[in-house]
Amino acid sequence: MTDAPAPADTKAATKAGGRDYRGTVFLPKTPFPMRGDLPKREPATLARWKAQDLRGQLRERSRGLQKFVLHDGPPYANGPLHIGHALNKILKDVINRAAQMSGRDADYVPGWDCHGLPIEWKVEEQYRAKKQDKDSVPILEFREECRQYARHWLGIQSEEFQRLGVLGDWENRYATMDFTSEAVIAEEIGRFLMNGSLYRGLRPVMWSPVEKTALADAEIEYHDVTSATLHAAFPVVKTDTPDLQGARVLIWTTTPWTIPANRAVAYGEEIDYALIHVDGIAEGSLLATGDDLIVALPLLPAFAKEAGLAAHSLRRVIKGSEFAGTILAHPLRGWGPGEGAYDHDVPMLAGDFVTAEAGTGFVHIAPSHGEDDFALGRAHGLPVPEMVGDDGTYTVQAPGFTGIHVFKAHEPVWAALETMGTLAAKGSLKHSYPHSWRSKKPVIYRATPQWFIAMDDDNQIRAKALKAIAETHFVPDQGRNRIGSMVAARPDWCISRQRAWGVPIAVFVDKRTGEPLRDPTVMQRILAAFREEGADAWYKPGAAARFLGNERNPDEYEQVMDIVDVWFESGSTHAFCLPDHNLPFPADLYLEGSDQHRGWFHSSLLEAIGTRDMAPFKAILTHGFVLDESGRKMSKSLGNVTAPQEVMKDYGADILRLWVMNSDFADDLRIGKTILGQQAELYRRIRNTLRWLLGSLDGFTDAEKVDHAELPELERFILHRVAEIDTRIRRAAADYDWSGVVPEIHNFCASDLSAFLFDIRKDSLYCDRADDPRRRAARTVLDVLHRCLCTWLAPVLVFTAEEAWLARFGEAAESVHLQTFPEIPAEWQNEALAARWARVRAVRGLVTAALEKARAAGTIGSSLQAAPELFLGEAYADLADLPWAELCITSDLTLTASAPQGEGVEAGEHAAARFVPAPGQKCDRCWRVLPEVGRSAAHPTLCLRCEAAVG
Structure with missing residues (x-):
C-alpha cells in the first residue's frame, strides 16, 4: 500500500538544453498542509462554528424535515470525563450527524444525571474530612451543596464533550436537578400512584450497610x-x-x-x-x-x-x-x-x-x-x-x-x-x-419497608415490556435476549432510597389505613410547587399542611421522606427532555454501554410502559467497555488509564474519533499509546489522500467536467466504488450499524485511490495539456471524490473534513456540516465493470511483480524505464484493448501472442509478464523513456506529448 503522492515525490522537471520545464508541469497546489496539527487547529474551528452559530443554521434549514431523535442517556455529573464517556458521546455524535447528512432533522439534546448517592457520597466525604457529622446539617443546606457540586462538574463535562467535537444543544441541555425536571419526575411517580401500581411493602432488597440505603441491581x-x-x-x-x-x-x-x-x-x-x-x-x-x-x-x-x-x-x-x-x-x-x-x-x-x-x-x-x-x-x-x-x-x-x-x-x-x-x-x-x-x-x-412498582398487577408492565422488546430494533441483536431475560425474571421494582439528594417520593400515607393518598388535587399542588421551587419544596417547614390543604389534617398523614431511585429519574428523562425540546416520542434510538440493559434501557422501558403503554425507543444500540492494550480493565493503581483529555492534547479529538469508529464497538475496545499511534498513521493516510485531491483539483471548474458516458473505464470503475461505499454509509446511517464502515473508507483511500487511481493518473494530471480529455476526466472524478470523502468523513473526522472542505471552497463557504451526502446516480453502479477491473488489477499485479524483480536486481530504478511484455490468455482476451502501459505506469508495454519465457517472468493462471527495458531516451518533462525523444527541433529533450503541452 502506498500513500497519496506528495509534491516532493513528483516528477520534477530538469534543466536541459537551456530550458527549464518545471513551470509547465501541473504540480499539486493546496493550502491544506500535510501536518494536521490538530490540537492547535481544532479549538479555532470550534470557535468559528460557535461564531457562525452552526447549530442554529442546521436547525433553520432542517425545518420541515423528518425528525431524528437520539435521546441522550445522562452521564453522571461527578468528575472529569473518562475514556468510556468519550467513546459513548463520539458514537452518538457520529450517528446523529450521519442522520442529519442523510436528510433528517437530527437535533441532539445532551443531558445529565445529577441526583443520587454518588454525588451525596462525595459531599459527605468533605464532611468526613472535616470531622463533621453530615446528619447534623439541615437537609436543605445539604441538598444545596449537592446541587452546587453537580453544577460544577456538569459545566466541566459540557466543555470537555464539546472539545470532542460533539454538536448539540449545549445551552439548553437537560438535567435531572432542574426544577422543571424534578417536577416531571414527581409527576411520573404520581402516574404510578394514581394507576395503582405504586405500593409500599416489606420485602428483601439489596441493602448497603455503609451507605444505609437500598440499591438497584x-x-x-x-x-x-x-x-x-x-x-x-x-x-x-x-x-x-x-x-x-x-x-x-x-x-x-x-x-x-x-x-x-x-x-x-x-x-x-x-x-x-x-x-x-x-x-x-x-x-x-x-x-x-x-x-x-x-x-x-x-x-x-x-x-x-x-x-x-x-x-x-x-x-x-x-x-x-x-x-x-x-x-x-x-x-x-x-x-x-x-x-x-x-x-x-x-x-x-x-x-x-x-x-x-x-x-x-x-x-x-x-x-x-x-x-x-x-x-x-x-x-x-x-x-x-x-x-x-x-x-x-x-x-x-x-x-x-x-x-x-x-x-x-x-x-x-x-x-x-x-x-x-x-x-x-x-x-x-x-x-x-x-x-x-x-x-x-x-x-x-x-427486608425493609420500601416503595415498589408492581410488575404483574392489572397494568401488566412485565408482559407489555416483553412485547415491546420483541418489537425493538437491537444493534447488536443479542441485546434483545439480554434485556428480555432480565425483565422476565425481575421482581417488582423497588424505587425508594433512604437518602437526601434526589426527588422525593411525594406521597402521603393515611396513618389509619396505611394506604397512600391518591388525590389529584394534592398532586397538582405538589407539582406546581416543584416547578417553581424545585423538589426542595417537599422539605420546607409546613410542607405537609401546604400540600394537603385545608380539607385534611396533616397529623393524620405520614409524609414520605424517601427519595426515588435515580434509575427511575433517568428512566423518566424522556418525559421532560423530548416534550421540552419539541421532539417526538418515542425516540428513534437509545445508545449506551452494554451494562445499561439492566440500567438505563431497563428503567426507561419499565417507566414508559407503566405510564404510556409503549417503549420510549424504537431502537437500542449498545457498545462495549474500554480496556487497555493488554485487555485489562483500566485502573489508576495499574497506571494504564488513557484519559481523553490527554489524547486530545497530544493527538487531537479527530484521532480519538477515528479510534472509536475504526473499532468494533459492539465488543470491548482497547486503547493505549501503541493503538493511538496506529490511529495517527491511519489518519495520516486519509489526510494525505485529501491533500492530494485538493492539490490536483487546483483551478478546477465545472466547465472541465466530463459526462459519465465519456469517462474512461478506470474512472467509471472508481465511481462504481463510490456508489458501493455510499450505499454502505446510507445503510449504516439507517440501521446504526457502523461496524467496518470507516475501515472500508480508509481501505478505499489507500488501495483504490492512493495506490491505484492516483498512482496511474498523476502522469496525466501533471503532464497532459489542461484541456486534454483524459486529464479532464480524471479531474471530474477527483471532484466527486473530494465532495464524497469530505461529506462521508464529516460525521467522524469533524474537524479535518471541515478543513479539507474550506481549503477548496474558501473560508467564506458553507460548512461541510451543512451539506448532505451527495446523491449518487444509479448508473454509477456497475457490477460487471467491477468484476472486469478485479481481473485488470490481478494482471497489473503480475506486471508490477516482474518490475519489482528488476528493481531489486538494480536493473531499473523507476517503472518508467521499462517496456514489459504481457501475455493475456483466452480468459483475459477481452482486456487486450486497455492502455496497459498507462495502467502499469511504464513507458511502453507490448502484448505478446504467447507467454514470455526466460528469467524474470511472472506468471498467473491466465496471464504472464516479463520485464523488458524501455528503448529510447528519457523525457525531461514527464520522465518517460521513449524513442521519440530527440525528434523535436524546438524541444529536443521532450516527447511528442510534452512538446504539444508546452507549445
Whole structure:
C-alpha cells in the first residue's frame, strides 16, 4: 500500500538544453498542509462554528424535515470525563450527524444525571474530612451543596464533550436537578400512584450497610471474597414418617449471620436424600457418633469430607416429597441468651429453587434476607422479622446478637450453635459476592419497608415490556435476549432510597389505613410547587399542611421522606427532555454501554410502559467497555488509564474519533499509546489522500467536467466504488450499524485511490495539456471524490473534513456540516465493470511483480524505464484493448501472442509478464523513456506529448 503522492515525490522537471520545464508541469497546489496539527487547529474551528452559530443554521434549514431523535442517556455529573464517556458521546455524535447528512432533522439534546448517592457520597466525604457529622446539617443546606457540586462538574463535562467535537444543544441541555425536571419526575411517580401500581411493602432488597440505603441491581458489582460457612443441624420434632423421628436435617450456608432469622427449611421434591447413622467421626469433627442425619444423597461424599464423617451406615433413601408436613426445631431453640426468640417451629417446605449441586440439598429459609426465601415464606404465611438495622447490626429482635455487625457475626453464631450441639461443621469459601459500586463495600439482602412498582398487577408492565422488546430494533441483536431475560425474571421494582439528594417520593400515607393518598388535587399542588421551587419544596417547614390543604389534617398523614431511585429519574428523562425540546416520542434510538440493559434501557422501558403503554425507543444500540492494550480493565493503581483529555492534547479529538469508529464497538475496545499511534498513521493516510485531491483539483471548474458516458473505464470503475461505499454509509446511517464502515473508507483511500487511481493518473494530471480529455476526466472524478470523502468523513473526522472542505471552497463557504451526502446516480453502479477491473488489477499485479524483480536486481530504478511484455490468455482476451502501459505506469508495454519465457517472468493462471527495458531516451518533462525523444527541433529533450503541452 502506498500513500497519496506528495509534491516532493513528483516528477520534477530538469534543466536541459537551456530550458527549464518545471513551470509547465501541473504540480499539486493546496493550502491544506500535510501536518494536521490538530490540537492547535481544532479549538479555532470550534470557535468559528460557535461564531457562525452552526447549530442554529442546521436547525433553520432542517425545518420541515423528518425528525431524528437520539435521546441522550445522562452521564453522571461527578468528575472529569473518562475514556468510556468519550467513546459513548463520539458514537452518538457520529450517528446523529450521519442522520442529519442523510436528510433528517437530527437535533441532539445532551443531558445529565445529577441526583443520587454518588454525588451525596462525595459531599459527605468533605464532611468526613472535616470531622463533621453530615446528619447534623439541615437537609436543605445539604441538598444545596449537592446541587452546587453537580453544577460544577456538569459545566466541566459540557466543555470537555464539546472539545470532542460533539454538536448539540449545549445551552439548553437537560438535567435531572432542574426544577422543571424534578417536577416531571414527581409527576411520573404520581402516574404510578394514581394507576395503582405504586405500593409500599416489606420485602428483601439489596441493602448497603455503609451507605444505609437500598440499591438497584444496576448499582451492584461483584468481587471475590472469602465467606465463613456453616453446616447446621435442625432436629425433627414432628413427622408423619417414623424413620425421621429423632433425625436431624442438615443445611449449609455462606451467610451464617442469617441463621437467627430462619423460619423454614426448603427441600427439593424430586431429590433423593440419604438418612444416615453416624458410626465414626474424624478427630476435630463437630458431629456426634450415634446421630441420625439427613443430607442429599449426591452430596453425601462432599459433606462427609468437610464435616469429618469417618464412617456411616445408610438407613434408607428418602424422596424429597416425603418431607411434606415435617416440622423441625430451630438450631438455637432453648439457647439461653436468645430469651426464647428461637423456640418457634421450623416447617419443611418444597422449593423449586432447591438443587443437589452444592451444600446439603436443603436450603435454610430466612424470609428477611433472600428473594427466594421471601417468596416461599410469603406463599406459606411465614413472618418476616426485621432483625438487622440499616447499619448492618442486629436489632433487639435478635437477642443474644444485638449490636453485632452481620459481617462479624459468624464467630458468635458458630459459638451459639456449638453450645446447642447443632453446629455440624464450619469453614470458609472464596466466591463472588455483591458489592456497592460506589463504596466498594459488600451488601446484604435485607427486608425493609420500601416503595415498589408492581410488575404483574392489572397494568401488566412485565408482559407489555416483553412485547415491546420483541418489537425493538437491537444493534447488536443479542441485546434483545439480554434485556428480555432480565425483565422476565425481575421482581417488582423497588424505587425508594433512604437518602437526601434526589426527588422525593411525594406521597402521603393515611396513618389509619396505611394506604397512600391518591388525590389529584394534592398532586397538582405538589407539582406546581416543584416547578417553581424545585423538589426542595417537599422539605420546607409546613410542607405537609401546604400540600394537603385545608380539607385534611396533616397529623393524620405520614409524609414520605424517601427519595426515588435515580434509575427511575433517568428512566423518566424522556418525559421532560423530548416534550421540552419539541421532539417526538418515542425516540428513534437509545445508545449506551452494554451494562445499561439492566440500567438505563431497563428503567426507561419499565417507566414508559407503566405510564404510556409503549417503549420510549424504537431502537437500542449498545457498545462495549474500554480496556487497555493488554485487555485489562483500566485502573489508576495499574497506571494504564488513557484519559481523553490527554489524547486530545497530544493527538487531537479527530484521532480519538477515528479510534472509536475504526473499532468494533459492539465488543470491548482497547486503547493505549501503541493503538493511538496506529490511529495517527491511519489518519495520516486519509489526510494525505485529501491533500492530494485538493492539490490536483487546483483551478478546477465545472466547465472541465466530463459526462459519465465519456469517462474512461478506470474512472467509471472508481465511481462504481463510490456508489458501493455510499450505499454502505446510507445503510449504516439507517440501521446504526457502523461496524467496518470507516475501515472500508480508509481501505478505499489507500488501495483504490492512493495506490491505484492516483498512482496511474498523476502522469496525466501533471503532464497532459489542461484541456486534454483524459486529464479532464480524471479531474471530474477527483471532484466527486473530494465532495464524497469530505461529506462521508464529516460525521467522524469533524474537524479535518471541515478543513479539507474550506481549503477548496474558501473560508467564506458553507460548512461541510451543512451539506448532505451527495446523491449518487444509479448508473454509477456497475457490477460487471467491477468484476472486469478485479481481473485488470490481478494482471497489473503480475506486471508490477516482474518490475519489482528488476528493481531489486538494480536493473531499473523507476517503472518508467521499462517496456514489459504481457501475455493475456483466452480468459483475459477481452482486456487486450486497455492502455496497459498507462495502467502499469511504464513507458511502453507490448502484448505478446504467447507467454514470455526466460528469467524474470511472472506468471498467473491466465496471464504472464516479463520485464523488458524501455528503448529510447528519457523525457525531461514527464520522465518517460521513449524513442521519440530527440525528434523535436524546438524541444529536443521532450516527447511528442510534452512538446504539444508546452507549445
